[in-house]
Amino acid sequence: MQNLLHNLNQEQLAAVTLPAQSALILAGAGSGKTRVLTTRIAWLIQTGQVSPAGVLAVTFTNKASKEMMTRLSAMLPINTRGMWIGTFHGLCNRLLRAHYRDAGLPQTFQILDSQDQLSAIKRLLKSLNVDDEKYPPRNLMYFINGAKDQGLRANEVEANDDYNRKFVELYDLYDQQCQREGVVDFAELLLRTYELLSRNQPLREHYQARFQHILVDEFQDTNDLQYKWLKLMAGQRGAVFAVGDDDQSIYAFRGANVGNMSAFEHEFRVENLIKLEQNYRSHGHILDSANTLIANNSKRLGKNLRTDAGHGEPVRIYEATSDLQEAQWIIEEAKSLINEGATRSEIAVLYRSNAQSRVIEHALFSAGIPYRVYGGQRYFERAEVKHAIAYLQLMDNPHNDSAFLRVVNFPTRGIGARALEQLQDAARQYGISLYAAVPYVAGKAGATLGAFLKLIEGGRFETQHLPLPEMVQIVLEMSGLIQHYRNEKEGADRIENLEQLVNAATLFVSEEGFGADAPALLGPKAQAVAGAAITTAEGIEIFDADAPLATLMSPLSAFLSHASLEAGDNQAQAGQDALQLMTVHSAKGLEFDAVFITGLEEGLFPHENSQKENAGVEEERRLMYVAITRAKQRLYMSFSQTRMLHGQTRYNTRSRFFDELPEDALKWLSPKVQPHSWFGNQKSAWDDAPEKGVNTIAKNFSRKDIGWRIGENVSHQKFGEGVIVNIEGSGGNARAHINFGKHGMKLLDLSVAKLEKVAPALRG
DNA sequence: CGACTGTGTGACCGG
DNA sequence: CACACAGTCG
Numbered sequence: 001m002q003n004l005l006h007n008l009n010q011e012q013l014a015a016v017t018l019p020a021q022s023a024l025i026l027a028g029a030g031s032g033k034t035r036v037l038t039t040r041i042a043w044l045i046q047t048g049q050v051s052p053a054g055v056l057a058v059t060f061t062n063k064a065s066k067e068m069m070t071r072l073s074a075m076l077p078i079n080t081r082g083m084w085i086g087t088f089h090g091l092c093n094r095l096l097r098a099h100y101r102d103a104g105l106p107q108t109f110q111i112l113d114s115q116d117q118l119s120a121i122k123r124l125l126k127s128l129n130v131d132d133e134k135y136p137p138r139n140l141m142y143f144i145n146g147a148k149d150q151g152l153r154a155n156e157v158e159a160n161d162d163y164n165r166k167f168v169e170l171y172d173l174y175d176q177q178c179q180r181e182g183v184v185d186f187a188e189l190l191l192r193t194y195e196l197l198s199r200n201q202p203l204r205e206h207y208q209a210r211f212q213h214i215l216v217d218e219f220q221d222t223n224d225l226q227y228k229w230l231k232l233m234a235g236q237r238g239a240v241f242a243v244g245d246d247d248q249s250i251y252a253f254r255g256a257n258v259g260n261m262s263a264f265e266h267e268f269r270v271e272n273l274i275k276l277e278q279n280y281r282s283h284g285h286i287l288d289s290a291n292t293l294i295a296n297n298s299k300r301l302g303k304n305l306r307t308d309a310g311h312g313e314p315v316r317i318y319e320a321t322s323d324l325q326e327a328q329w330i331i332e333e334a335k336s337l338i339n340e341g342a343t344r345s346e347i348a349v350l351y352r353s354n355a356q357s358r359v360i361e362h363a364l365f366s367a368g369i370p371y372r373v374y375g376g377q378r379y380f381e382r383a384e385v386k387h388a389i390a391y392l393q394l395m396d397n398p399h400n401d402s403a404f405l406r407v408v409n410f411p412t413r414g415i416g417a418r419a420l421e422q423l424q425d426a427a428r429q430y431g432i433s434l435y436a437a438v439p440y441v442a443g444k445a446g447a448t449l450g451a452f453l454k455l456i457e458g459g460r461f462e463t464q465h466l467p468l469p470e471m472v473q474i475v476l477e478m479s480g481l482i483q484h485y486r487n488e489k490e491g492a493d494r495i496e497n498l499e500q501l502v503n504a505a506t507l508f509v510s511e512e513g514f515g516a517d518a519p520a521l522l523g524p525k526a527q528a529v530a531g532a533a534i535t536t537a538e539g540i541e542i543f544d545a546d547a548p549l550a551t552l553m554s555p556l557s558a559f560l561s562h563a564s565l566e567a568g569d570n571q572a573q574a575g576q577d578a579l580q581l582m583t584v585h586s587a588k589g590l591e592f593d594a595v596f597i598t599g600l601e602e603g604l605f606p607h608e609n610s611q612k613e614n615a616g617v618e619e620e621r622r623l624m625y626v627a628i629t630r631a632k633q634r635l636y637m638s639f640s641q642t643r644m645l646h647g648q649t650r651y652n653t654r655s656r657f658f659d660e661l662p663e664d665a666l667k668w669l670s671p672k673v674q675p676h677s678w679f680g681n682q683k684s685a686w687d688d689a690p691e692k693g694v695n696t697i698a699k700n701f702s703r704k705d706i707g708w709r710i711g712e713n714v715s716h717q718k719f720g721e722g723v724i725v726n727i728e729g730s731g732g733n734a735r736a737h738i739n740f741g742k743h744g745m746k747l748l749d750l751s752v753a754k755l756e757k758v759a760p761a762l763r764g
Numbered sequence: 765c766g767a768c769t770g771t772g773t774g775a776c777c778g779g
Numbered sequence: 780c781a782c783a784c785a786g787t788c789g
Contacts, residue, residue: 060779089779114778186779253777353776355780375777409766416766565779585777607776623777646775647780 030281149255208235219244283312
């Protein structure tokens with residue numbers, strides 16, 4: 001035990017060895033949060049305060065839970081696979097499989113990822129003849145998920161006007177559709193588990209008694225439903241050890257509620273609030289920047305990171321003239337870092353949104369620097385893989401209409417809109433799934449549909465006794481997918497991805513302990529394996545959802561869950577030493593020797609969608625805080641005067657966050673190319689101005705006429721610095737649209753407004 | 765009727 | 780750059 005604790009600092013030690021009560025650990029970035037969590041679990045077990053089965057550890061990401069298991073295995077000689085360590089979603093999946101009947105689900109229920117969910121919603125609207133312009137599917141999806149994240153069913157949502165009442169009605173119909181098809185979305189996994197435990201007293205009491213210690217990572221990211229879920233699991237006696245950092249709460253957009261931290265403090269009667277403020281990651285200037293920036297937020301629990309490392313390098317800031325040039329600068333700097341001996345994989349380029357990666361990737365590619373992009377499309381989200389998965393889904397649960405529609409005519413087999421219309425009519429008439437409705441379709445359409453049905457059933461029959469990887473292989477062939485892509489010009493990659501699915505299945509089966517020969521389709525004998533049955537006073541038998549997936553569901557069901565819940569690695573050439581490109585969101589929890597934060601412009605970072613509400617800007621600031629605290633030794637920040645986004649040039653001012661950083665920690669670099677930017681140069685914004693649209697109006701005037709031009713940096717007494725985005729009208733009537741960053745877009749009369757020219761590169 | 769091709773529109777962050 | 784849509788050909 002000595003060695004377990006001996007490397008901890010005082011704060012960490014105090015947290016790890018707290019008594020068995022609920023506690024809140026405010027853990028700053030780089031303060032050894034994961035270490036405290038895992039050591040706490042190990043310490044509890046090693047000192048005999050709890051058995052491994054009495055611990056429930058919840059994380060948000062698969063990565064975090066894997067990390068926890070790995071570290072725990074290194075500390076204790078136990079098999080962590082049987083332990084209850086996982087993401088909220090993964091743990092709920094386990095519980096629902098074990099108690100599927102009580103939860104009102106088929107044993108082979110399937111999980112919709114957000115793509116699936118959106119297409120299910122579109123399908124619902126279509127079948128109801130709802131105008132999807134008036135009720136956009138995406139909005140309905142946000143509405144439904146938002147409600148579920150608060151733990152609200154349709155009948156519990158308040159609607160004050162007709163428009164929202166319609167949403168509520170559609171929410172209810174959506175849930176009915178999911179139930180009919182045997183599918184659940186992400187939020188449903190949690191809500192359904194919550195309802196299961198609140199309604200089923202013996203079950204609830206069983207798990208409450210079992211989990212004496214509940215540990216939660218990234219507590220600041222919990223939404224209302226997750227908070228209620230934890231409260232229910234803990235019951236009266238459970239000790240919840242919550243670790244979080246309110247300054248790193250960056251998921252409000254999907255329902256996370258930082259308020260849960262103070263609520264937790266009161267409702268769980270927290271006597272021990274420990275702050276981990278010693279930072280082991282970043283040099284002084286970097287940490288100062290983070291601290292000074294985040295001090296601009298109003299609602300904080302209060303915490304200031306300190307470090308024993310020296311000031312280190314200043315934070316370098318660069319103003320680029322264009323996104324292209326920004327990328328070139330990044331590459332120059334990265335190159336010199338590498339020349340100085342930096343490891344490529346220790347250099348990260350962060351951006352606010354995925355769309356920004358393209359320019360940087362292009363530049364890196366041209367420069368021949370290996371790089372790796374996180375985010376973007378993930379393995380199980382690729383179209384061809386989703387197709388293959390849909391065939392497998394149909395074999396496990398034929399009533400999944402989304403899966404049915406995805407592949408019924410892919411590869412094409414002569415089933416068109418007309419046939420499907422007939423099928424959908426029949427399904428609606430009898431209230432059954434498309435699959436079940438096939439026999440009710442007559443004529444030629446009925447025959448082709450019948451052939452598809454035979455294909456699925458034949459595949460199922462042929463593979464029922466085979467192990468999962470072999471089943472996958474056969475499905476790839478009999479579905480016609482391989483053949484289809486073989487005929488396609490650029491199908492080689494897709495075939496490779498499909499064949500990768502067989503490997504994925506092989507790997508999965510062995511990692512989850514299914515045994516190489518376990519038949520893919522055969523349901524598990526859960527009752528026999530999963531520990532003793534518990535009979536309650538009411539005579540209800542409960543089978544504990546103990547132990548790994550292998551005892552709860554068939555290899556195929558488990559694999560399909562895995563495909564939805566883990567979506568796989570973000571594509572990338574893994575392995576080699578490469579620069580790391582990712583969004584700030586996906587960088588959370590990581591650290592790098594050198595970090596570039598790019599695109600620091602008003603409208604982009606902070607993002608324009610967040611600027612309407614004040615709380616939104618605070619979240620952007622926390623996001624910036626997360627970005628800064630990823631850096632260990634070197635930190636670079638850059639912004640650009642112009643940027644191509646969604647096919648048009650945008651003129652932005654630099655991010656307000658620059659004004660919130662400590663001057664003495666910064667070093668402003670002047671642009672290396674075109675020092676006074678394009679407006680003094682021959683090639684100017686005129687040449688790049690789009691040929692169509694409002695800009696052509698401005699194009700009719702020469703600079704002499706009005707003295708101002710698009711793209712020019714100006715200063716206004718009240719609004720500060722801005723950029724002329726567009727000019728309309730002529731001569732004395734000319735008016736300019738000017739982007740004043742945090743003051744927003746203004747339309748000013750050029751003959752009236754007192755504007756001054758600003759040289760873009762100058763800055764104190 | 766169904767398969768294929770071209771044009772227009774919307775696009776952050778993620779389990 | 781991805782989808783949904785209309786329009787055309789077999």
